[in-house]
Amino acid sequence: MLGLAGFIDTHSHIQLSGAPERAALEIEAARRAGVESMLLAPGAPGDWAPTRAFAHAWGLGYLLGIHPLFVQYADEAALARLRAEVEASLEDPFFIGIGEIGLDGFVPGQDQAHAEAVFAxxxxxxxxxxxxxxxxxxxSASRVLMHLRRRMPAGGAVHAFNGSDQERESFLQLGLKLGFGGAATYAGSLRIRRHLAEVPEDAWVLETDAPDMPTSRRRDAFAHGASLLDTAPADILEAADAAAMLRALPLEAVAAVSRRNAIAAFPRLAPLLTRPDAFARRGRDTLD
Structure with a gap:
């Protein structure tokens, strides 16, 4: 593990990238780079079974939920099935929590009333x-916060946080961690980088959103002719480098703090990471 505490990617969709062989290569590269685990988030209800299967195959954690960009697939039957799937997964050591869920005010034409009902x-x-x-x-922060105050989950993280100072404090007061990934690697992302520099030590986690949310290196390579802009799981080290610079910490401390915060946000990670069939432990013999 390169002498570091393992990095935990708290938000990834790598299982849905559509290129299984490339995903496998990228996950192995992440293991060699010091990634200890990832949380796999589905999009639509049809992603639940593939996400669970991928998590079991690699020893990774997974979430169950309905992404706000896929709420058109979430009728009453789908929501009832989500509840049943969650209840049936409680004994699964690889099941970590609910996600990706929320609200999106960026895409025009979405039925916001339905989206809010699904989120609720x-x-x-x-x-x-x-x-x-x-x-x-x-x-969508104001609406998300309104729903959270009515039905607060047992902790978790705000994915790809990019809000105002007031929104930051509101989410932190609810006990949520703030997720930082590829956007924090851009010199021009002034607000995001300031948030990452300023939030309390126990308030932030790292993520990649793979294959989305590319780092500045990925963007520059693509601009110079690289065929893919996709984010890879090992790119979490670039987010970690940004955190190290912005918070004036050695990389080892970034790994340790972000790992501790990930476990605090998603407590079911703790027993998963100790299992002999967990992701990092499966590859330990070949890496040592």
Missing amino acids: ECLAIARDYALPASIHVRK
């Missing part, structure tokens, strides 16, 4: 089973 039910499921959530917030 997903939060109710998280609350009823005392589970944390990975929460999507894009141009």
